[in-house]
Amino acid sequence: MAFDNIKGFLFDIDGVLSIGNDLIPGALATIEKLKAQQIPYRFVTNTSTKSLDTLHKKLQKQGFPIAKNEVFHSPLAAVLHMREQQQRTCYLFVEEEAKKDFAEFTISEKPEVIVVGFMEKGWDLALLNKAFRMVMAGAEFIALHKNKYFQVQDGLQLDSGALVVGLEYVTGKEATVVGKPSASFFELALQSLGLPPHEVAMIGDDIEADIGGAQNCGLKGILVKTGKYREELVRTSWVKPDLVIESVGCLFDYVLMSS
Numbered sequence: 001m002a003f004d005n006i007k008g009f010l011f012d013i014d015g016v017l018s019i020g021n022d023l024i025p026g027a028l029a030t031i032e033k034l035k036a037q038q039i040p041y042r043f044v045t046n047t048s049t050k051s052l053d054t055l056h057k058k059l060q061k062q063g064f065p066i067a068k069n070e071v072f073h074s075p076l077a078a079v080l081h082m083r084e085q086q087q088r089t090c091y092l093f094v095e096e097e098a099k100k101d102f103a104e105f106t107i108s109e110k111p112e113v114i115v116v117g118f119m120e121k122g123w124d125l126a127l128l129n130k131a132f133r134m135v136m137a138g139a140e141f142i143a144l145h146k147n148k149y150f151q152v153q154d155g156l157q158l159d160s161g162a163l164v165v166g167l168e169y170v171t172g173k174e175a176t177v178v179g180k181p182s183a184s185f186f187e188l189a190l191q192s193l194g195l196p197p198h199e200v201a202m203i204g205d206d207i208e209a210d211i212g213g214a215q216n217c218g219l220k221g222i223l224v225k226t227g228k229y230r231e232e233l234v235r236t237s238w239v240k241p242d243l244v245i246e247s248v249g250c251l252f253d254y255v256l257m258s259s
Helices: 027-036 052-061 074-084 097-102 125-136 161-171 183-193 207-216 231-236 248-254
Strands: 008-011 041-045 071-073 089-093 113-116 140-143 149-152 155-158 200-204 220-224 243-245
Touching (some): 027 248, 052 097, 071 074, 074 113, 125 161, 140 161, 183 200, 183 207, 207 220, 220 248
Parallel strands (some): 008 041, 008 200, 041 071, 113 140, 200 220
16 A cells, blocks of 8 residues: 555644634544554644644644644744744734744844734735835745635635735745745654654645645645645646545544554
């Protein structure tokens, strides 16, 4: 079988384990079974509206057996990038809650870097122009991700990828994308697992960011038919999943039958 050598898993959160505050049926049982069988896993998400601490507390409240250092989200990836680049000043175009993860940096009107993520409210022409001027003045442009949309309880929600692409167009500068499908983001989780890419499978609902990103890094990609999954997008995508399943609750039926 194609998955006989898989020894660890990466799970997207939104649309795979839960939608909003509602758990995907079977999600908790799947994670608990992995834990009981001592099969390592990590949660990897482009969620950019919550601090790592708040995100972890939500997962714990939902019952998931996951340690804080086993959760990787795009603001964390941005912080690590900024540390590596020895950047000290920034301007954050993100939700107030997400700003908590950037406490070590100084907010400046003349920043070395700007960070752009999803904000449900606050974006207007004035704020977009502020980001535009900062990039044109030389600030590095970090995008927490370039997701097009995500699933909420009442349908699809436009994501910050539209703003990122627009800013790239008007500034002529390509954003540094630190979340999925960035190879560096997957490498963070792989290092934590202590496994080589060919022994890890990524379970996600985003055909490009989750599955395409994982496959480009040498992982297997398992697409679930929950969350933002749309059959037409899968049919027309350049990405071909290694496996498509109804939901994360079915994982053991396909991948871990002999475990």
